[in-house]
Amino acid sequence: RKEVEQDPGPFNVPEGATVAFNCTYSNSASQSFFWYRQDCRKEPKLLMSVYSSGNEDGRFTAQLNRASQYISLLIRDSKLSDSATYLCAALWGSGSARQLTFGSGTQLTVLP
Amino acid sequence: DAGVTQSPTHLIKTRGQQVTLRCSPKSGHDTVSWYQQALGQGPQFIFQYYEEEERQRGNFPDRFSGHQFPNYSSELNVNALLLGDSALYLCASSLSPGIYEQYFGPGTRLTVT
Numbered sequence: 001r002k003e004v005e006q007d008p009g010p011f012n013v014p015e016g017a018t019v020a021f022n023c024t025y026s027n028s029a030s031q032s033f034f035w036y037r038q039d040c041r042k043e044p045k046l047l048m049s050v051y052s053s054g055n056e057d058g059r060f061t062a063q064l065n066r067a068s069q070y071i072s073l074l075i076r077d078s079k080l081s082d083s084a085t086y087l088c089a090a091l092w093g094s095g096s097a098r099q100l101t102f103g104s105g106t107q108l109t110v111l112p
Numbered sequence: 113d114a115g116v117t118q119s120p121t122h123l124i125k126t127r128g129q130q131v132t133l134r135c136s137p138k139s140g141h142d143t144v145s146w147y148q149q150a151l152g153q154g155p156q157f158i159f160q161y162y163e164e165e166e167r168q169r170g171n172f173p174d175r176f177s178g179h180q181f182p183n184y185s186s187e188l189n190v191n192a193l194l195l196g197d198s199a200l201y202l203c204a205s206s207l208s209p210g211i212y213e214q215y216f217g218p219g220t221r222l223t224v225t
Contacts, residue, residue, distance in 0.1 A: 004154075032212060034212075034213070034214075042218070043202060043216040043217060043218050043219050044155065044202070044216050045216070046213055046214070046215065049213055087154050087155075089154075091212050093168060097160075097167050097168040097209070098160070098168060098209055098210075098212060099157050099160070099168050099170065100145070100157060100212065100214060101157065102147075102154030102155045102156070102157075103154050104152070104153050104154045105153075105154050
C-alpha cells in the first residue's frame with residue numbers, strides 16, 4: 001500500500017462547478033499536510049498547508065480527518081485556470097530529519 | 113526575491129555515465145531537499161541537506177549522493193546511470209528543517225539513453 005494515495009482522476013468538471021479531491025495516508029504519525037498544484041511539465045507550487053483540522057483560502061478549502069487518516073481539497077466556483085494536477089503530501093519525522101511524501105496526484109480539467 | 117533555481121534545465125546522458133545537478137535555494141532558505149519525479153507520478157524524496165549534512169534519506173541507492181555548500185546551494189550526483197533514472201529532478205528549499213513549507217525549483221529533466 002502506498003504511503004499517500006490519491007484518486008488519479010481525471011476529473012473533468014464544467015466552469016463554476018465545485019470539485020473535491022481526497023487523499024489518504026497510512027502513517028498515523030504524519031504531522032502536517034500540504035496540497036500542491038502542478039501544471040504540465042512545471043514544478044509543484046504550494047497551494048495550502050494543513051496543520052490542524054483545516055484551512056481555507058478563497059475558493060479553496062482543505063480539511064483534515066486524523067481519525068480516518070484523510071485530507072480533502074475542495075475547490076468552489078472552479079475556473080479554467082484551475083486545470084492542473086493536484087498533489088497531496090504528508091510530513092513525518094522529527095527535528096532536522098523530516099520527510100515529505102507525495103501522492104501520485106489527481107488530474108483536474110475545468111471545461112468551458 | 114529570487115526563487116529556487118536549478119541547472120541545467122535539460123540533460124541527456126548515456127547509461128553508465130555520471131551526472132551532477134545543481135540547485136540554489138530561495139533567498140533566506142537554508143534547507144534543501146531533492147526529489148525524483150517520474151512521468152505520471154508524484155515527487156519521490158531522495159534526501160535533505162541542512163548545515164551541509166545529509167539529514168534524511170529516502171529509499172534511493174548509494175548511487176545517489178549529494179552535497180550542500182556553505183552558501184546553502186546544493187548538488188545532486190548520480191553515478192552509473194540507468195535507464196530508469198530518467199525523470200524530472202526537483203530541488204525544494206525551506207526556511208529550516210522544522211518549517212516544512214517547501215518551494216520547488218523548475219527542475220532538471222534528465223534523459224538516460
